Amino acid sequence: MANTPPTSGPDGSRRDFLFLATGSGLAVGAGALAWPFVASMAPDAEVIAAGAPLEVDLTPIQEGQIVNVFWRGKLIFIRSRSETEVKEAEAVKLSELMDPQADSARVKEGHAKWLVVYGNCTHLGCVPIGHQGQYEGWSCPCHGSLYDTSGRVRRGPAPTNLPIPPYAFLTDTKIRIGEEGGKAVA
Known part of the structure; x- marks a missing residue:
């Protein structure tokens, strides 16, 4: 086996943190993109x-x-x-x-x-x-x-x-x- 740096600590916490942070960032970004679209479907005050x-x-x-x-x-x-x-x-x-x-x-x-x-x-x-x-x-x-x-x-x-x-x-x-x-x- 080659000498590679470890991607996580002894308990795998670094890799789990990266997955969680990336997933959370994507969810917030998707929500931010979808919100104006969803809000545009609501009737305005004139209607x-x-x-x-x-x-x-x-x-x-x-x-x-x-x-x-x-x-x-x-x-x-x-x-x-x-x-x-x-x-x-x-x-x-x-x-x-x-x-x-x-x-x-x-x-x-x-x-x-x-x-x-x-x-x-x-x-x-x-x-x-x-x-x-x-x-x-x-x-x-x-x-x-x-x-x-x-x-x-x-x-x-x-x-x-x-x-x-x-x-x-x-x-x-x-x-x-x-x-x-x-x-x-x-």
Whole structure:
């Protein structure tokens, strides 16, 4: 046998230490490389907030005004209707509607002044323009669908009324979109 220096002490401790130190270093390095990748898959604050309920103060919205807000990346119209608009919407005969739905089914009880609907045409998803068309509701500039002040389709290729998002009144002047009847919508 050749004269080689010993690679470990009498009990083999030097070799064991080198294996343990190398293995630990590799594990820490792998973790350091993997952490940014794993962390990148977690949703950011914007995504988390997008699914959270949205509170809207109705106080600054003037009668006849339509305000646009976004919830979960979707456009929502909030319209403050005048007494005349409410009365006209309530007086429409269901037989005249393409997608029959009473005005009272489209607003919250005791809050007929406030209409809250998704802001995309039900034909191809265009954004209708407010206070336009024969019914003074919304008009889709792309294909000519007309909606009344209750968001009900009256003319054009749109097959259904503007949908109503889940929402609830917290007070007479504040709503929470993403919540219905006091329960958050998942």
